[in-house]
Amino acid sequence: MPKINGNEIRPGFVLEHDGHLWSAVKVDHVKPGKGGAFAQVEMKNLRNGSKLNERFRSADKVERVRLEQKDQQFLYETDGKLVFMDTETYEQVELDAEILGERRPFLQDGMMVLVEYHEAEALNATLPQKVTCRIAETEAVVKGQTASKSFKPAVLENGVRVMVPPFVGPEEDIVVNTETMEYSERA
Secondary structure, eight states, X not given: OOEEEGGGOXXXXXXXXXXXXXXXXXXXXXXXXXXXXXXXXXXXXXTTXXXXXXXXXXXOEEEEEOOEEEEEEEEEEETTEEEEEOTTTOOEEEEEGGGGGGGGGGOOTTOEEEEEEETTEXXXXXXXXXXXXXXXXXOOOOTTOOOTTOOEEEEETTSOEEEEOTTOOTTOEEEEXXXXXXXXXXX
16 A cells, blocks of 8 residues: 655545544644644544544655545435445445435435445445535525625525525525535526
């Protein structure tokens, strides 16, 4: 496995550290007045979900793990597990529903997601960056409030709250960016 320097760690990288696989969630590069620079890395254990904050100096060597990525179709949820299927081999794999965190409501039946594997073990799932959702309810536009900067709250049919431009109304389909959890465009 390739080793990288501590200052090369980026969010989304998978690292092998202390015998476990970790996903770098947040990375802050710190340059203190005294001493060497370091990366303050918030990591999530890919197997049990525990979190860890670790400092890596730029001279520290860390193993970066490349996960094998496969597009798989979401079939259904059962007992807190999400079931995905490889559309070529029809093999099914289960992942904890918690793996998607607050993005879980955006997962739709039949949706293709990126499932990441390490040596045949499914570890992670990533939603498409853009997902089409229907607005269940939103406030009516106040006359004169057409400034493009003024967004209003809306509730999607999946229960997620997002801010939308004033011209978007209920029963409309919009595209939501699943990385930022924000309105992207009209569908």
